[in-house]
Amino acid sequence: MKRSAYLLALPLVAMFLLAGCGSSDDSSSDSTAETATTPTEQPATDTGGSGGGKAIALDADPSGALAYTTDTLEAKAGTVNVDFTNDAAIAHDVVFEDSSGAEVGRGDVITGDSESVSFDAKPGKYTYYCSLPGHRAAGMEGTLTVK
Numbered sequence: 201m202k203r204s205a206y207l208l209a210l211p212l213v214a215m216f217l218l219a220g221c222g223s224s225d226d227s228s229s230d231s232t233a234e235t236a237t238t239p240t241e242q243p244a245t246d247t248g249g250s251g252g253g254k255a256i257a258l259d260a261d262p263s264g265a266l267a268y269t270t271d272t273l274e275a276k277a278g279t280v281n282v283d284f285t286n287d288a289a290i291a292h293d294v295v296f297e298d299s300s301g302a303e304v305g306r307g308d309v310i311t312g313d314s315e316s317v318s319f320d321a322k323p324g325k326y327t328y329y330c331s332l333p334g335h336r337a338a339g340m341e342g343t344l345t346v347k
């Protein structure tokens with residue numbers, strides 16, 4: 201939860217910085233009255249994100265099978281945001297490992313819920329799987345290709 205909140209705050213910070221640059225460019229005019237007018241940006245409308253941070257979706261089989269609905273995912277290098285949804289009545293999670301087998305990201309175990317998992321990724325192949333006993337062996341795994 202803490203990491204999710206932190207990541208949600210990033211676009212807001214970026215917009216604030218961009219707004220700051222824009223207003224400093226305008227300051228070449230000598231009017232002091234302009235400082236009273238503040239840009240009325242609406243950060244809430246910018247849910248699409250920009251700069252490679254677009255979230256990718258991963259769903260567990262909603263009917264309760266030990267499977268994700270896809271065994272291949274693609275993402276851009278940088279901060280990868282995965283929106284993991286488990287609408288089934290049994291618990292699942294998702295763990296990401298790099299090609300050396302090192303864990304790079306892990307979500308909470310959820311049931312009938314969704315969550316966001318974020319981690320930094322370089323171009324290459326990553327593996328994702330469910331860490332609950334028996335689930336990976338039953339086929340609950342896939343490959344994430346980062347480009």
Ligand SMILES: [Cu+2]
Nearest residue numbers: 292330332335
């Ligand atoms: Cu599972």
